[in-house]
Amino acid sequence: MKMLAFQFRVATVLVCACVFSQSAVAAETLSIVKKRGHVQCGVSQGLPGFSNPDDKGNWVGMDVDICRAVAAAVFGDSEKVKFTPLSAKERFTALQSGEVDMLARNTTWSMHRDTGLGVDFTGVNYYDGQGFMVRKELGITSSLELGGASLCTNLGTTTELNAADYFRTNNMEYEIVAFEKADEAVAAYNTGRCDAYTTDQSALYAQRLKLTEPSAHVVLPEIISKEPLGPVVRQGDDQWGDIVRWAHFAMVNAEELGVTSKNVDKMKADKNPAIRRLLGVDGTFGENMGIGNDWAYHIIRTVGNYSETFERNVGKSTPLGIARGVNALWTQGGLQYAPPVR
């Protein structure tokens, strides 16, 4: 069933590549989106905290919020977005073929993907790194004690390569068991097929919630790779790339300037020129991207600033309980930094 969908996508790419001498999907994403009336956003097949349907069936998460922010920027309405769940293997093909307008699918920005796949990363909405989760009863405290272990993971991710590099560098044997869907990988780890489950550390915390007894498992402290996760667009449509890039920057800038979804209407009257430019009171920054000048106002009003989306989806008060860490603002010793609206 999944395979069929994937083959269909590949077929779409083939047909597009074969038949149309002028590729229809390369440019003009904004006008296509406006005509269609909603943003089509590629997300994961269910990763709590990043993109996951809640108990009412609404998609929620940090990646989902990026999609909603883009919809708010274009339409002034964060509900004008539809989601396409994609496996790790399918995601780039779906984007290349024009099935989705953008990916916000906990996707690692790597050089090969940026330069070889005809796609562009627009930023980093979550700085992550690969880690390991094991059963507490094993009594392991470091991933260097995992020599000879079986590892469950997802097929078609950077994880497979990182694990290979890490174990070989440290002269440890390992067995990799790679599943097409994250749910099956977690289920196999849960039944004891593997000694460890390995993926991005944020996802380890998220997937742990799905295990029969979450408290019997522990996430090891080591991070073995850099996994900057960010939204992806097709290469060659700079206007659309700008909109997706600045949707994230607007949220980071809003946090830095103290603008939240609660005070955004009041802030419109603020005297700070940086805030006035961000909210579109002064300047024509939205117009330059082909959208309304109040684009960021709508993002912050309906989705919130970066801190709000972080705390709501993965923060200390959520079941994931992740600290800001490297994802704090640069002013607080973190890596989240947005160029100014100027």
Added chain:
Amino acid sequence: MGERSIIARWRARVGLRDVLAQILVALVLFMAVYWLVSNVISNLERQNIASGFGFFNERAGFGINQTLIDYNEDNSYGRVLAVGLLNTLLVSVLGIAASSFLGFFIGIGRLSQNWLISKLAMVYIEIFRNVPLLLQIMFWYFGVLRNLPVPRQSFSLGEVVFLNNRGFMLPAIQAGAGAVWYLLAVIVGVGAFFWFKRRARQILVATGNIVSVWRPTGTLFLLALLTAYLIAGVPFQFDMPVLRGFNFRGGISVIPEFVALLLALSLYTASFIAEIVRAGIESVDRGQREAAAAMGLTGSQALNLVIVPQALRVIIPPLTSQYLNLTKNSSLAVAIAYPDIVSVFAGTTLTQVGQAVEIILVTMLIYLSLSLLTSLIMNWYNARIALVGGTHG
């Protein structure tokens, strides 16, 4: 009028016209393919998507947990393709053997006079052919895996064979130089079998007497083995699986993904084969069975010498389709992490390299070749039995 006569003359030259038409069609087809291919390349270039087959020589960099040939992370994507293809072939060939064997017996059981056997066979067929294969694969994988112990509490058979949730651990046989004598003994045994079989047939035709094939073959084979032992001793060593750390090291381990996939494919396809076998046997005229009985053949003799050879002619063509289905269905392996060609090549390699068009094309070509090869072998076999049936019928 003159114009019409030219057309009339043209119509008369059928041979030339047909040749020209064929050349024209071939030319149009060639142009169409050329146009499609050049368009693909230029469009991929415009979208800045890499193309070509250069990636075959690049370093793969990821691990695979079942490899029939030597493989490590430093090998190329080309090697990954070979590893995946061999894994697909392994599960397909074993699946074809197991499902044929099982399907044949269930098909015969379905026709049994015994009420219980025939109903059991019917229940089997209806259950296994009516549940989607992917669900069956998931069932065997997760359903069985959940009930197996961790490596430290493995089920063991005399501390030689172990079973746990990492799979079967078997001792590996390492052959020394003297093993060649044992190989010779096996060749002698197989040769003897065919020779004695031919001789038995000649005796049967000449005198009507049935002579045993197995007794002289067995005797000769044992003698050959004894000779090999006297010359070479025991040139084999056993590499035993030993529990170290997380899991067993040494020996051969059969991963649970393989077992689950093989089980699901064989049981599912066997239910279809059983129905094909039943249809084949029912197609043999009732008079054949009665005639066999009248000649004094026993039930199993009638089946082996009269019914099955005639039924096979009806069975083989649809059986070929089932073999093709099984091979193609093995691509569902990706759901349970069995490293077949779709998983390691059209999966991991595709996402690492990102060249969907080339990789899917290669994968499709390989499945196509496998299917055509299977068809070829089965058609050859079909022609052979048809011929044998002809000379005797």
